[in-house]
Amino acid sequence: MTAPGGVVPAELARLRGSIDNIDAALVHILAERFKATQRVGVLKAEIGLPASDPGREAQQVARLRRLAQEADLDPVFAEKFLEFIVAEVIRHHEAIAQDHAQRV
Amino acid sequence: MTAPGGVVPAELARLRGSIDNIDAALVHILAERFKATQRVGVLKAEIGLPASDPGREAQQVARLRRLAQEADLDPVFAEKFLEFIVAEVIRHHEAIAQDHAQRV
Numbered sequence: 001m002t003a004p005g006g007v008v009p010a011e012l013a014r015l016r017g018s019i020d021n022i023d024a025a026l027v028h029i030l031a032e033r034f035k036a037t038q039r040v041g042v043l044k045a046e047i048g049l050p051a052s053d054p055g056r057e058a059q060q061v062a063r064l065r066r067l068a069q070e071a072d073l074d075p076v077f078a079e080k081f082l083e084f085i086v087a088e089v090i091r092h093h094e095a096i097a098q099d100h101a102q103r104v
Numbered sequence: 105m106t107a108p109g110g111v112v113p114a115e116l117a118r119l120r121g122s123i124d125n126i127d128a129a130l131v132h133i134l135a136e137r138f139k140a141t142q143r144v145g146v147l148k149a150e151i152g153l154p155a156s157d158p159g160r161e162a163q164q165v166a167r168l169r170r171l172a173q174e175a176d177l178d179p180v181f182a183e184k185f186l187e188f189i190v191a192e193v194i195r196h197h198e199a200i201a202q203d204h205a206q207r208v
Contacts, residue, residue: 012147015140016160022137023164024171026130027182031175033126036119043116056120060127067128071135077192078131084188088181 033085034092041093045100051093057086137189138196145197149204155197161190 008016044051061079068078112120148155165183172182 009147009151012144015144015147018140019137019144020164020167022133022140023168023186025133026137026185027168027171027177028175029126029129029133030182030185031172031177033123033130034177036122036126040116040119040123043113043119047113060124063124064127064131067131068135071132073131073135073138078134081130081134081188082127084185 030085034089037089038092038096041089041096042100044093045097051090051097057082060086134189138193141193142196142200145193145200146204148197149201155194155201161186164190 041051043049061082064078064082065075068075145155147153165186168182168186169179172179
């Protein structure tokens with residue numbers, strides 16, 4: 001993005017640098033989160049538990065909404081964000097459970 | 105979630121503790137990201153730039169896919185994640201631009 005004159009204002013360039021750093025941090029911390037949930041998926045498959053767990057998810061939503069309010073983040077967005085991540089996790093867990101069932 | 109006997113296995117409880125810590129980190133770093141993008145929205149409104157910027161977004165997607173591969177995160181998920189965040193940012197920027205237009 002450039003201003004009408006073709007130049008990116010200095011403050012915009014600075015903010016974009018920070019956003020890029022934050023995004024790198026998000027990618028790396030998300031990678032760690034999926035490592036943990038992949039292991040949860042294997043455990044669940046071994047124990048024979050379903051991929052989805054509404055009770056646990058309700059607790060997570062309530063906690064994240066509270067943390068979001070403290071951090072000045074829209075709690076509605078925080079909830080949507082968790083739903084987005086959990087949908088991916090459940091997709092992984094179902095795949096792990098299928099794979100486990102085929103090998104047993 | 106509990107095992108058939110009603111007990112959460114120790115490893116599952118430990119993993120859930122890590123996931124909860126990671127989620128707290130994600131909420132706080134997302135709050136910082138939206139602080140930066142809110143400021144970008146104000147700058148864009150002042151300069152008269154559109155809320156969406158396809159060129160910048162294409163660069164962000166390419167970079168995040170590369171970072172995701174390095175971090176062992178699914179690059180397709182990383183791209184969906186960025187789209188999810190950017191949709192929220194654009195919603196904010198449009199609101200800021202409307203607000204700015206009404207006050208000018």
